[in-house]
Amino acid sequence: MKTEVYRVAERYALKVFVVSNAPIRVPLDSRIEAVVVGDRFDAADDWIAERAGSGDIVVTADIPLADRSLKAGAEVIGNTGVPFTTASIGMAMASRELLSHLRAMGQNTGGPKPMTPRDRSRFLSALDEAVRKVRRRAGGAS
Numbered sequence: 001m002k003t004e005v006y007r008v009a010e011r012y013a014l015k016v017f018v019v020s021n022a023p024i025r026v027p028l029d030s031r032i033e034a035v036v037v038g039d040r041f042d043a044a045d046d047w048i049a050e051r052a053g054s055g056d057i058v059v060t061a062d063i064p065l066a067d068r069s070l071k072a073g074a075e076v077i078g079n080t081g082v083p084f085t086t087a088s089i090g091m092a093m094a095s096r097e098l099l100s101h102l103r104a105m106g107q108n109t110g111g112p113k114p115m116t117p118r119d120r121s122r123f124l125s126a127l128d129e130a131v132r133k134v135r136r137r138a139g140g141a142s
Contacts, residue, residue: 001079001115001123005059006032008127012135017051019044055138057130061112063089063096075130080115081122083130 002018006027009016018026019035021044026034037043045065052058054073060066066076066084076084084092115123 001059001120002026004120004124004127008124008131012131014131017048019047055134057127057134059127063092067093075134077123077126077130079112079123080119081124081126083126 005016006029008014009031010029014031016032017035018024018032019037021037021039023036024034026032035047037047045062045068048058048060049065049068049072052069052072052074056069056072056074058065058069058074058076059079060069060076061079063084066078067089069076070084070086070089078084
């Protein structure tokens, strides 16, 4: 997924922040910045949510972060290319809560499925659309 983000960012000359709790490698590109936050629980999510706003695109599989980012006015895309919207986030939060409850009761709910070529294609399309949407709102070129 990061490769796809880097590719789209290069095409549109966008700044990308890769936020993590520990150092990770990112391409040597002035538009890509690795941000290492503390190891406190949710430190990376907090960094992102505190800075996200209108004109930003947040890519995350974390539903609470998606919710916080949407409330801040950002466009949000899940890691499989399905956009989070104000209309869909409530159901996503409820599903997350249900699965969390089932896991707490000992139920095996399985993990995330591996990314398929179809997911990759959907992700690229969704990211491209989010960039165009943000630019239209800002009055910029697509």
